[in-house]
Amino acid sequence: MVRNNQQADSVIASVDHIKQLNSATIYKVIEKYAPISRVKIANVSKLAPASVTKITRQLLQQGIICETARQASTGGRCAISLAPNTDNIHVLAIKIGQKTLSLSCYNLAAEQLTTKKIKIKSEDEQQLLAFLISEIDNFIKKQQKNMGKISAIAISLSGLINPKKGVVLYSPYHPLVNFPLANKIEQHFQLPTFIGNHTRSLALAEHYFGASKECLDSILISIHHGVGSGIIIEGKALLGQNFNIGEIGHIQANPAGRQCHCGNFGCLETEVSDRVIVEKVAIAIKQGSFTRLSLDSLNIEKIYQAAEDNDPLCQKIVEDAATYLGKAIAILINLLNPQKIIIAGKIIRAKTSLLSTIEQCIAHQVLPNFQHKVQIETSLLEPDTTLAAFALIKQAIYEGDLLQQIHG
């Protein structure tokens, strides 16, 4: 009896799942080819015309798509076309940074409608949660008054995240350990909520909207307070069963290097992060190295800009960092054979030295056949953009997890 019930439940679950996937497929086809008729949707999606009619009716009722001007078909008859009703659905995308909370409202065309930045004040997880809820509440109330309802929330932050369960396993900047963040936000606001590691979400955002838009296999390397990566294979973010693929900051770059916060020695992060580069320049200035920069006004932006302007000290330090980075990137290319590597972070201000050094490493350390197939580019998005969190909502729509829960 129990068994039969379980079987029945699993059949219902799989039918629901197929419905979700079919809806997502149809939405993607409409988004890509709009304006498009139902007949063409059926042709492109390979779904039965009856399913297309049923699903598009539901998407119309939800306000996710709309009927557009009639389009002449080849047979002389007119067919109503469909297009995404992107401006009708609004979502909230949040970045929890080290010191700053950024909140933005987007429509489904990835257009940012409003945005706000606030300094984070919190001592422990309960304070942080109360702060988040209060700021999200203020933002949503103001947003809804001016522009209409919010349909979903996504949050990106640094650290180890389980996006399936919505749990922050570890955060380097905030007191969150095994904390069910998505669940808490979802319960409070009664809105579908997604969370993800910021660098991996940024990789997804580059894939949907930025530098890797035209390719299916790409790796984003982000240099910030640490070093991380996000890997996209066949158009999907590589997560695995343990959810945290891409921690390249802890590849050993210099066996004789300093101890990393992870406990090991000479990790890539101990040679390449923004903080380490500022330290290296400061030490060199104290030792009398020639540079246009002075100790009292030193910051990472000035160092990267000076490297780009051929300041000898800054250029040398960026090239040393890029050599370690290039070694790790060469390992990734040999392992994964991607079409594109995207470098993100303030370091891309020093683009000339950075890219030429990385390209030299690739020329010497990557399989010749792979070298010619990979392009190295800099990110098109701001490192802290809330578009990273928005990409989590886009992903949920494309994978069928969200489409049936939202409406305009």
Ligand SMILES: [Zn+2]
């Ligand atoms: Zn480490």
